[in-house]
Amino acid sequence: MKRASSSLTLQNGNIVPKAKKPLSYRIKLFFSKYGIGYLLLAPFIIFFSIFVVIPVVVAFSTSFTSYNMLQPAKYIGITNYKLLFLDDKVFLTALKNTLVFSLIVGPTGYLLSFVAAWVINQLKLRTAFALAFYAPSITSGVAMSTVFLVLFSSDSKGYINNFLLQLGLIDTPILWNQDPKYIMSVIIFISLWMSMGTGFLVFLAGLQNIPREYYEAGAIDGVRNKTQELFLLTLPMMKPQLLFGAINSIVSSFGVFDIAVSVAGMPSPEYAGHTIVAHLYDYAFIRFQMGYASAIAVVLFLITFILGKVVMKLLSSRDE
Amino acid sequence: MVIKLRLGKYKKVRIKPSMVLVYIFMIVLVAFTALPIVYVVCTAFKPLDELFLYPPRFFVRRPTLKNFSDLVLSLGSSTVPFTRYVFNSLLTTIATVVLTVLVSSMGAYSLVKHKPPGAKTLFNIILMALMFSAHVTQIPRYMVVNSMGLINSYWALILPNVAVAYNIFLMKQFTEQFPDELLESARLDGANEWQVFVRIVMPSLTPAWSTLVVFSFVSSWNDYFSPLIYITSQAKRTMPIALQTIAGGPAASSIGRAGAVAAATFIMLVPVIIIFTAMQKRVMETMVHSGIKG
Numbered sequence: 001m002k003r004a005s006s007s008l009t010l011q012n013g014n015i016v017p018k019a020k021k022p023l024s025y026r027i028k029l030f031f032s033k034y035g036i037g038y039l040l041l042a043p044f045i046i047f048f049s050i051f052v053v054i055p056v057v058v059a060f061s062t063s064f065t066s067y068n069m070l071q072p073a074k075y076i077g078i079t080n081y082k083l084l085f086l087d088d089k090v091f092l093t094a095l096k097n098t099l100v101f102s103l104i105v106g107p108t109g110y111l112l113s114f115v116a117a118w119v120i121n122q123l124k125l126r127t128a129f130a131l132a133f134y135a136p137s138i139t140s141g142v143a144m145s146t147v148f149l150v151l152f153s154s155d156s157k158g159y160i161n162n163f164l165l166q167l168g169l170i171d172t173p174i175l176w177n178q179d180p181k182y183i184m185s186v187i188i189f190i191s192l193w194m195s196m197g198t199g200f201l202v203f204l205a206g207l208q209n210i211p212r213e214y215y216e217a218g219a220i221d222g223v224r225n226k227t228q229e230l231f232l233l234t235l236p237m238m239k240p241q242l243l244f245g246a247i248n249s250i251v252s253s254f255g256v257f258d259i260a261v262s263v264a265g266m267p268s269p270e271y272a273g274h275t276i277v278a279h280l281y282d283y284a285f286i287r288f289q290m291g292y293a294s295a296i297a298v299v300l301f302l303i304t305f306i307l308g309k310v311v312m313k314l315l316s317s318r319d320e
Numbered sequence: 321m322v323i324k325l326r327l328g329k330y331k332k333v334r335i336k337p338s339m340v341l342v343y344i345f346m347i348v349l350v351a352f353t354a355l356p357i358v359y360v361v362c363t364a365f366k367p368l369d370e371l372f373l374y375p376p377r378f379f380v381r382r383p384t385l386k387n388f389s390d391l392v393l394s395l396g397s398s399t400v401p402f403t404r405y406v407f408n409s410l411l412t413t414i415a416t417v418v419l420t421v422l423v424s425s426m427g428a429y430s431l432v433k434h435k436p437p438g439a440k441t442l443f444n445i446i447l448m449a450l451m452f453s454a455h456v457t458q459i460p461r462y463m464v465v466n467s468m469g470l471i472n473s474y475w476a477l478i479l480p481n482v483a484v485a486y487n488i489f490l491m492k493q494f495t496e497q498f499p500d501e502l503l504e505s506a507r508l509d510g511a512n513e514w515q516v517f518v519r520i521v522m523p524s525l526t527p528a529w530s531t532l533v534v535f536s537f538v539s540s541w542n543d544y545f546s547p548l549i550y551i552t553s554q555a556k557r558t559m560p561i562a563l564q565t566i567a568g569g570p571a572a573s574s575i576g577r578a579g580a581v582a583a584a585t586f587i588m589l590v591p592v593i594i595i596f597t598a599m600q601k602r603v604m605e606t607m608v609h610s611g612i613k614g
Contacts, residue, residue, distance in 0.1 A: 036513045037434030044427030045442070047483035050468075052449045055460035059452065062460075069459075119346060127600045129346060131593065132354040138538050138592045139356040196353065198535060202490065205527035205603050209497060240493035247489070251451055281455055290459065297456040304451040 063294035073291065080295035091296070093271045094279040097184065098254060101275065104188055106253040109195030110245055116196055117203035118230070130204060137197035148263075152186055180272035183264045187273055191259055199245040206241030210234065243315040250307050254300060257281065276300050357589070364388075364586035368579060387583035391566070404555060405562040406587070412477040412558060413540040419482045420536040421529050427483075428491035429521055433503060443492070449485040462549055476550035477558070481540060487532055494528035495521070530599040537595050541588070559588055 009018045021029075031038075063080055065073035084091055120129045152160060210233075218233050235242070257277035264273030267282070276296065284293035323335045358379075365383035392402055431439050461480060470476040498521060506516045522529065544560035551557050557565075563584050 034434065034436040037430045037436035040426040040430035040434070040513075040517070041436065041442075043423045044483050044488060047423065047479060048446075048449075048485075050464060051461060051480040052457075052483060052485065053445065054464055055457040056449055056452050058460035058463075059456045119342065123343065123346065126604055127597055129350055130600055131596055132350040132357075134596065135354050135357045138542070138596070139360055139589060193353065201531050201534065205494070205531045208527050208603055209494070237497075240496045244490060244493045247447070247450065248486075255453055257455075277453055277455065280453060284455060284459075294456055297453045300453055301448070301451050305448060308447060308451060 059294050060298060062291055063298045065291045067290040068288045069290055070288075076291070080292050081299075083292070084295055084299065090271055090274065091276075091279055094274045094276050097271075097273070098256065098275045100184065101188060101191070101256055102250070102253040105191045105195065105256075106249050109192055109253070110199065110249040112192065113196055113200040113245065113249075114203050114242075117200050117207060118234070121204060121207045126204075130201070133196045133200060136194045148190060152263075180268075180270045183268060183272045187256075187260050187263050190263065191253075191256065194259070195249075199248050202241050202244055202248075203238070206238045207234070210237045239315055243312065246311045246315060247308050250311065251304055254304050254307075357593075360582075360585050360589050363582040366579075366582065387579035391580040391583040391587075402562065402584075405557060405559050408474075408556055409541060409559040410591075412474055413537060415474070415478045416481050416540040417533055417536045419478065420484070420487055421532055423482050424484075424487040424491045424532060425522065425525070425529055426517070427488050428495045429517060431488075432492055432495040433498075433500070433521075446485045446488060450489060458545075458549070465550060471550055472552045472556065474556065477540075477543075477546050480546070481536070481543075484536075487536060490532055490535070491525075491528055494525055498524060527603040530602040534596055534599045538592055541592060559584070563588065 007018050008015050010016075062073060064075060064077060066076050066080075067073035116133055120126055120133070123129060214233055214237065215229065218229060223229050223232060255277050256275050260268070260273045260275050260278060266278060268274055277300070280293045280296040280300070283289045283296065323337075325335065362380045364387055365385070366380045367382055367384045367386065370381060430436065431443060465471060465476050465480065470479070502520060502524070503516060506520050511519070542560060543558075544564070547556075547558045547561050551561075563581065566580050566584060
């Protein structure tokens with residue numbers, strides 16, 4: 001039990017105020033306790049500050065200016081934000097598209113990754129299965145787009161169109177990547193397929209991290225089947241990885257861009273495949289309005305940050 | 321109902337029907353998701369007449385090695401041979417991976433176990449950096465790199481990727497699971513901090529940094545954007561750029577060189593698969609004992 005520190009002490013039979021330790025001594029004490037911690041952190045802090053923090057701060061401050069990269073930035077206050085929410089109908093469409101996409105792909109992809117990792121963890125030939133599931137993330141765009149072209153091709157030769165035509169469900173081939181009604185569904189489907197990416201590997205590694213003794217102890221204590229084992233043992237032990245996967249899922253589902261563009265083109269018909277990041281890209285690299293694009297990025301950041309905080313409250317395993 | 325098979329005198333195998341179903345389901349699913357790899361591997365060996373079939377066929381009828389010789393020859397006449405691009409990619413990627421693992425592991429260990437004052441704030445900043453779209457930070461980052469005079473050097477490809485928020489977040493989550501008691505007992509036994517880190521923490525976190533190796537390798541190897549904006553001389557370019565050069569431009573699918581493109585795509589895929597297999601074995605084989613009793 002720690003004694004409560006007081007500012008008085010006993011000396012030669014008298015009670016006198018305690019002398020404060022000299023500053024140099026306290027600095028030495030601080031560094032001997034935390035010095036090694038700072039030393040280990042130093043490389044990271046240096047590179048992080050230079051290459052990540054500074055660009056983010058610059059981007060944040062650019063959102064309050066009007067900047068077209070040829071002339072110096074002009075401070076315009078919150079005009080960008082006002083325009084964004086009050087005047088920009090395309091942004092609202094993009095917001096709606098992205099929300100729909102994220103609400104479906106985020107949780108579903110997350111669940112799929114976890115279930116896939118959990119099942120693979122119990123099979124033989126884990127590495128081969130893991131490689132096959134991770135494959136969509138490592139092959140570059142050309143291979144993926146060819147595979148999907150074969151499936152979703154807009155003429156009658158694409159596998160899906162062919163299949164549906166033969167079954168008699170449709171009369172003419174569906175224009176998968178042209179028809180505004182279907183674009184979102186195609187993007188969602190492809191994204192789900194590609195969601196077995198980094199989260200999946202992290203879950204696999206996390207599952208391997210759980211000591212076998214816990215399962216044995218659980219079996220002795222009466223855990224009967226796999227489902228109980230999953231909810232009572234595995235999931236609580238994996239909270240850090242679950243949090244990582246959740247944040248990753250949120251950030252990547254709200255930041256969807258490449259898939260939408262390669263399926264639907266830019267701009268997509270009636271902006272049906274337009275996402276927030278597509279809107280950002282439009283203003284940054286096509287219209288060269290960096291200030292407006294930065295404002296979009298800040299809004300996106302706020303959305304993901306709030307969601308991220310909510311998830312952290314749910315899934316943090318320590319008193320963060 | 322369990323089927324028991326006897327394979328030899330002492331080896332018995334029990335097969336449950338539910339497990340058989342699971343295996344069948346997984347194999348079907350896997351055949352589907354592995355299609356891109358199959359496609360890349362087979363296309364690299366297709367002779368010219370099979371390359372342009374529409375709809376594309378997945379398997380090759382008459383495999384040939386001509387695409388690979390095409391690849392070496394196609395760039396032989398220009399000033400930079402293909403092997404130079406391979407070398408550049410390998411160099412930058414390996415340097416990135418090694419530095420990333422070191423910096424991220426040390427940083428995560430310090431954040432979680434030493435908890436210097438300001439750690440919580442730093443972690444919040446890391447989270448915020450994670451959520452800021454990369455497209456917008458590219459331009460300020462270019463200005464930073466430019467002001468440091470690193471344009472057109474290998475460092476411009478390596479250094480910005482060393483302190484990525486994603487990587488340290490990954491390591492931090494895994495480090496949180498590491499029991500404190502092991503650290504205390506190691507310190508009691510007289511190890512200094514560096515020994516504790518290298519001999520006790522890192523081996524125990526093998527699944528974590530193996531996964532990190534795979535991630536950083538893949539992202540650096542396939543990175544098309546960074547070399548595009550930071551490298552101006554032909555001799556220092558990396559493979560993704562080389563691929564685009566052979567193909568004749570980012571969106572063009574040229575006819576004349578399609579074979580070489582297919583071969584180059586295959587060559588780009590092979591190291592990724594090697595690294596992945598090697599690291600996954602490490603993940604799977606880790607000792608799963610926590611080393612703590614009671």
